Amino acid sequence: MKDLGVLKYFLGIEVARSSEGIFLSQRKYALDVLSESGMLGCKPIDTPMEQNHRLALVDDAPLSDPDRYRRLVGRLVYLSVTRPELSYAVHTLAQFLSAPMVPHWEAALRVLRYLKGSPGQGILLRSRNDLCLSAYCDSDWAACPTTRRSLSGYLVFLGCSLVSWKTKKQPTVSRSSAEAEYRSMAVTTCELKWLKSLLSSLGVLHSRPMRLFCDSQSALHIAKNPVFHDRTKHIEVDCHFVRDELLAHNLSTCYVPTGHQLADILTKALGRSQFSFLLRKLGIRDLHAPT
Template sequence: MSTEIYFDIITETGLLGARPAGTPIEQNHTLAKSESSFFSDPEMYRRLVGRLIYLSFTRPDLAYAVHILSQFMQQPRQDLWEAALRTVRYLKGCPGQGILLSSDCDLHITGWCDSDWASCPLTRRSSSGWLVFLGASPISWKTKKQDTVAKSSAEAEFRSMSKTTDELKWYKALLLSLGVMHPRAMSLFCDSQSALYIARMPVFHEHTKHIEVDCYYLRDAIQDGIISPSYVKTTEQLADIFTKALNKQQFMYLLGKLCICDLHAPT
C-alpha cells in the first residue's frame, strides 16, 4: 500500500511532529466504559476510523484497534478520538510495514484461533480472533465480537474454533477449485485445553448442550481428517494479537511470528 495514504492521514490529523507510539492501542484500556465528554466533530472521527478500517485489510496489526474504535462511530467520546490518534501515531512509526507473501509457499493451510472471554464490559460478549496462514504467509484474519454471551471461557474458545474451522474449510474448497489438492489435515492451534478436550471427546451434558451443534460440527471435521487441533501456549498464540491490547514487547514478538516486516527496509 502506498505510503502516500499514511502521509495523508498523519498530515490531516496534524501529527507530523508527534512522537510515534509503540502499539496501536493502549494496554488495559477502558474505552468501552469511557465517561469523557462527547467529541465535538463526530464526522471527523468517522472519517479517520473509516480510513483505518481500509488500512486494516492489509495490516493485521491494526485489526484489534480498529475493532474497538469502530464500535463507537455514532457518538464518539474524546477518549476514543485520542485513542484513534494514538493509532495514527503508531502508523507514523511504521508506514512501510506489511505482509511478505513468500514465493516458496508449500500451500499448507494453518489456522490460529483465540477468544477473550466476556471482554465487552457493556454486553459481556466475548471477542473472537482468528488467523489463517497459507504456507508461511498470513492470508486472512478477523476480530469479531461473538453473537451470544458465553457462559465460560471454554465455550468462548470453542465457538472461536468453530468459526475458524468454517474459514479453513472455505480456503480448502477455494484451493480445490483452482486445481490445488490439499490432502493433509489443516492444523488449528488453540490455547484452551478445555475447548480442545470438548472437541476431541464431545460428551454432551447440561453444561455443553447449548453448543451441541458446534460440537458435532467440529467433531465431524476432526473425524473426517479436515482439521487437526493442537494446543499452543498463550504466549505463543498468534491470534492473541486480535483479541486484546498487548504490551509492546509481546506485540512486537507476535508481529515477527506473523511475518509482518518493514517492506521498505534495505535487504
C-alpha cells in the same frame, strides 16, 4: 483492454516483488491519513492501543466533530487490509461511531502515532510455500464490559504466509471461557473450509488435515471427546461440526502455549514486548525501516 505491465500499485496497495516473495503495504495511504489528520510531525509509539484500556466505560464530553472521527476510523478500516495488527484497535474504535467521546478520539490518534513509526509495514507472501493451511484462533472471554460478549480472533496461514485474519464480537454470551474458545474454533473452521474450497477451485488440492492451533485445553477436549458434549448442551448444535471435521480427518487440532498464541494480537491490547514478538512471528515486515 490494456496490458499495464507488472502490478505495482492498486487502490492504495503497493506491491513489491523479489526472490523472497511478494510484499504488500499501504505506505502512501498511511502517510496520506497522517497528513490529513495533521499528525505527520507526531512522536511515534510502539503499540496501537493502550494496554488494559477502558474505552467502553468512559463517560466524558462528546466529541465536537464526530464526522472527523468517523472518517478517520473508516480510513483505518481500509488500512487494516495489509496491517492485521490494527484489527483489534479498529474493531474497538468502530464501536463508538454513533457517539464518540474525547477519549475515543485520543485513542484513534494513538493509532496514528503507531503508524508514524512504521508507515511502510506490510505482509510478505513468500514464494517458497508448501500450500498447507493452518490457523490460530483465540477468544477474550466477556471482553465487552457492557454486553459481556466475548471477542473472537483468528489468523489463517497458507504455508508460512498470512492470508486471512479477523476480529469479531461473538453474537451470544458465553457462559465459560472454554465455550468462548470453542466458538472461536468453530468460526475458524468455517474459514479454513472456505479457503480449502477456494484453493480447490484454483487447482490446488489440499489432501492433508488442516491444523488448528488453540491455547485452551478445555476447548480442545470438547472438540475431541464426545463425552464432554453432554456437559455443553447449552452451546448451539452447529458449533459441534468442529468434531465432525476432526472425525473426517479434514482438521487436526493442536495446543499452543498462550505466550505463542499468535491470535492474541487480534483479541486484546498487548504490551510492547509481546506485541513486537507476535509481529515478527506473523511475518510482518517494513521494507523502509533502516537496517
